[in-house]
Amino acid sequence: MGKKKTAFVCSDCGAEFARWQGQCSECKAWNTVTEFRVPSVKAAPRSASMTGYAGVVEAKIQTLDEVNLESLPRFSTGFKEFDRVLGGGAVPGSAILIGGEPGAGKSTLLLQTMCLLAQSMPTLYVTGEESLQQVAMRAKRLGLPTDKLKTLAETNVETICQLALREKPSIMVIDSIQVMHMTDVQSAPGSVSQVRESAAYLTRFAKQNQVAIVMVGHVTKDGTLAGPKVLEHCIDCSILLEGSSDSRFRTLRGNKNRFGAVNELGVFAMTGQGLKEVSNPSAIFLNRGEEQTPGSLVMVIWEGTRPLLVEVQALVDYSQLANPRRVTVGLEQNRLAMLLAVLHRHGGLQVADQDVFVNVVGGVKVNETSADLALITALVSSFKNYALDKQLVVFGEVGLGGEIRPVPSGQERLREAAKHGFKRAIVPVANKPKEVIEGMEVIGVSSLNDALQALF
Template identity: 90%
Template sequence: MAKKKTAFVCSDCGAEFARWQGQCSECKAWNTVTEFRVPSEKSVPQGGSTSGYAGLVEAKVQTLDEVNLEQLPRFSTGFKEFDRVLGGGVVPGSAILIGGSPGAGKSTVLLQTMCRLAETMNTLYVTGEESLQQVAMRATRLGLPTNKLKTLAETNVETICQLALREKPSIMVIDSIQVMHMSDIQSAPGSVSQVRESAAYLTRFAKTNQVAIIMVGHVTKDGTLAGPKVLEHCIDCSILLEGSADSRFRTLRGNKNRFGAVNELGVFAMTSQGLKEVNNPSAIFLNRGEAQTPGSLVMVIWEGTRPLLVEVQALVDYSQLANPRRVTVGLEQNRLAMLLAVLHRHGGLQVSDQDVFVNVVGGVKVTETSADLALIAALVSSFKNQTLDRQLVVFGEVGLGGEIRPVPSGQERLREASKHGFTRAIVPKANKPKENIEGMEIVAVSSLSEALEALF
């Protein structure tokens, strides 16, 4: 049997070596020598045909007017929140990468999804980290139907694709991409070369055979997807399942999606029967106590294509330290430092000798600027020890000059707040709707001083 060939090439100068080495002897650069696969005659057949390579069809050159523009029909995963993050459902032939910390529920939600889809279509669940007995035990514990889902315990990518050509599944799960390997690469599974080549091979297989492939990816200690960055570039959709170990709620967020909106958010609750979708996440995040406390306020953020009501809490207390602490959970810490400077310059409030703690209830991570005005209002409320109206909702971006800037989709945010019983809103002047919303008093402000006057 012919030996599989690999080459070690410097990414800076292109010099080729017989084995890996830390420094390139040609350009003297460090850590630039990487392993590449030398295509064999079997993997790239002669004569222009590609029929021998994992079921690939022969390539064909076309002009744009010859391309079929009929939209591929999506199919539902059975979870409305999952479909929302994917942009409306699974597109045939797409490559999806789902990541998350250990214990977040990646394998659980995919097993639930595949068992549901197996009732109506041909599916294949490939596990490389667990045995088939472990997968069957989990499915039984969750009360899922197990008579139609096809499973496979394998880590070799070429073998998986050959079996998939015979089984012809419509959707396939690879759990996980970090344990997959290709036989003609010498490095260990999980290395940069193995992850990159395995993901590229599976993505190409999905495109040419119209098989939707969901790959599970590990995350690093800072919460980002492990492996080379090219892993996220070659796939169509990258989503992340987040959730702390002490919380029963999980959030599914889209980071990249070629078939839908990015930054979509799906909310799930972890139960003894697996993950259950939360159709009205605002009601979950607004589960407040009966007594209103200073520093607590509700804001309206925009996640993907829908508004979301969440509560922000702030605690401002005198510091015993030379350098007062600035702690944020769910918000960017640099944004807090900037808003404190704006509050001092244009609001006349000095908190340089105070510890400042900020928390977004429910574990939601807020990345947009519409939370600026609500955060400042919560800080002032805690500093002055004054409670705010329980039926008040606030949103708006605060500029460095103290001006209140408009945010997108203002009317949709107000209607969402009105639907949940809020009767008063403080918004940027440019976001004031032309028609009044029944049962809601809307106060439009253009500067930070106007907003503080309306609040206190």
């Protein structure tokens, strides 16, 4: 027997090295390079489809317009919020990876989905971390129909695929990919080698048999999906279920999707009967008090394919420290530092000796630049101890020159705000609608000074 080839792979970026090293030279991460044993390649048996020379398989070449798309219709998961994140439903033959913190509700959401789908199509729920009794107890506690859902407690990938060929499910859940293993790979389950080969094997099985496979993945301490980076490359859709331990709301966010929009957001509420979808998340994030306080403001952000109204709060207070604190929750801290410099240069407001705290209510993470103008407005409101109008909504991007830049989908944002009863809006001039929105006064501003004058 030949000597098995050994490589060293970075679990963060997937870079390969000839020998072990403490720091990955590609992504500069420490202690992420682990040993990876390449399995020996076995000669594939010749089949009836092979003709002529050995290893040459007849394959049909065709143009894209000849591909039949009607044979792969999407099917609903039973949850509109889940379908939204997937791009309109699950696609047969797709490989979906869903991750999240322990206790976020990954297994609960998938068990609810599979019990509903089992009433209309063949399904298979494979558990490697729990026994079948534990799964049945959870389903009974949630009040789910369990008469048609087929379950399997197994961790060997080859055995799972052999049984799936016999059962022919339309959708299959693997909970979780970190405990799966293959016989030919000589390493422990959860290692880079096992996760990499198991995910690749399952993905090939999904494509060849038109089975939608949902794999559950663990996350690291910094919130990213555990395992090699190649795991995210080989799957079709990567979803992250987020939610803090002190909040009953969970957000389902798509990080990668070959069949739909990325950064799509679905909102669920954790109840005693499992996860319940929230069809109008803006109403939850706008659960404000009767009395308006300084530093509080509502902004309209864009998540995937829909607008979302959230409240941003800012607190500016005199600092007793030599280096004042800059704390952000739900926003990027570097963005706050840049906006404070713009506010000083073009707004004439000096906060170098002030502690600045910023929070996005509801645990929402804002990644887009449309929150710039709302954040600056909340900072000025807190600094001047001036409460803004409760029926005011603000959005817009702020440039380094103090200019207010337009943001995408401005009309849809304004209509969403008007639907929730907001009467006044401060937006970039380019986003001001040509037609009057009934019941709303829209003020367009082109610079930071214009915005501050209109507000204060």
